[in-house]
Amino acid sequence: MDLIIPSEGLLFWTTIVFVILLVLLRKFAWKPILGAVQTREGNIQKALDSAKDAEERMNALTAQNEDLLKQAREERNVILREAKAAGESMVAEAKESAQKDADRILVSANEQIANERMKAVVELKNQVGKLSLEIAEKILKSELDDKAKQESLVNHLVEDVNLN
């Protein structure tokens, strides 16, 4: 029965001891500890938040970089394509002008050849005419050396002239 009847002495001292303990621990232990724990938790939360922020910013940056890269790649492609086209057109132009030159040269060459040939032909004709004259002269000289022959020719020519 004694066990379940509280004694006045222990009731009194427990109250005193507990209240003193509460006051002391509250002031010198719980306040600093809880304060520090809370501040640290706040700091950790802040650090986590800023890490998340940084990650987000990193992600944004990476995305931006990728965009830039993609754009650059596209630009490069465009430049390449343009360069290729320019090159091709230049080659084509060069070919064309070369062809033209060649044609022109061919034509003028032909003309020159024709001219030269004409000249040659004219020259030949002249030469042939001269030669013919000389031959005719020589023949005539030889023919007309002899009086009889001259007379026969004249006669012949006279005969041919038809006096109508």
Next chain:
Amino acid sequence: MMLYVKNISRIITVALFALLSLLPSNASATIVEGTVNSSKELNNFITHHVKDAHSWHIWGENKTQVNADGTVNVLSSTAIHIGLPVILIDNGLITANSDDFNELRWIEQDGDTTYYAQGKINETEYIMFHEKIYHLGSGLKLDEKGHPTNSRPLDFSLTQNVMSMLLSVVILMLLFLPAAKKYKKKGIVSAPTGRQNFLEIFVVFVRDEIAKPNIGEKKYARYMPYLLTIFFFIWLNNLLGLVPFFPGASNVSGNIAFTAVLAVITYLVTQFSGNKDYWKHILLPPVPKALYPIMIPVEIIGTLTKPFALTIRLFANITAGHIVVLAFMGIIFSAKNIGWAGLSVPMGLFISVLELLVAFLQAFIFTMLSALFIGTAVEEHSHH
């Protein structure tokens, strides 16, 4: 400030040791339980051990011889104990030492020889019977149930339990003040180390598992110092009670006075924290007005049963643990056969380990229920 803290813990330590330097003495007259020879003596032995005491018995026993005139001769003694201050209020404040009860007597109670001590303090004769102090008057008289009919002075002695409790206060100070100082000195930039780390786990446990869920995010902070203090105070005293030798082995948290004080404080904190909704629920319960004469007393009794349950739960759990361990150990002596140790030691060990868990669990439950009661008192109801 640091110096102040240091001084306080030093003062408490010095004060405690000053009290303890009333010094162990080879007791010639203090009652020391004798050998355990029967189950009845085992019963007395266990009851004695779970109760408070006016002197702190460390070890040993007396060999005595009883005389027909009620006096007792101590033939030899191996008993070592520490005499503790006795403080009585009996027409004024009376201080003495438990060793002042220096005359051993015996009386027949329930057919058994029961020892008690008699002593003269300030010209008045007192007797200490089963660790309770009575006026001697014209001698010790027992009623038919074996209880003394003598009158009692108010007894505010610094008993073994008070000393043990002070020891727990010193331990708590030595544990927490340096840890708190570390937080102050190193600030929050450094990671917690050593003891700080270990204590912080439990501080945060009380906050996150007990205070926040039961009281609520908004209001828990005000009650944290109280909840932390009862948690660590109960837990440490539970653990000290499990240490089987000096300066442990007191049954502080298994003493109903100790648990009652803490429960009453929780009750008072709850009532003083009660908001409008809480009091409305008690004084204007949501029932027809005709039922008020029944319901209001029921509601008020309802608030009183909570601290009562807190008191009994902690007291019964801790005391029961002590009784079971002592009973297992006592079997060896009451059976007078060391062979029983083969059963007693493993079972006692098992119960002791279980008690380690119970020590924490009961501290947790007491704190948790305190938080729960406070929580119901401060809870805001949006509708009612």
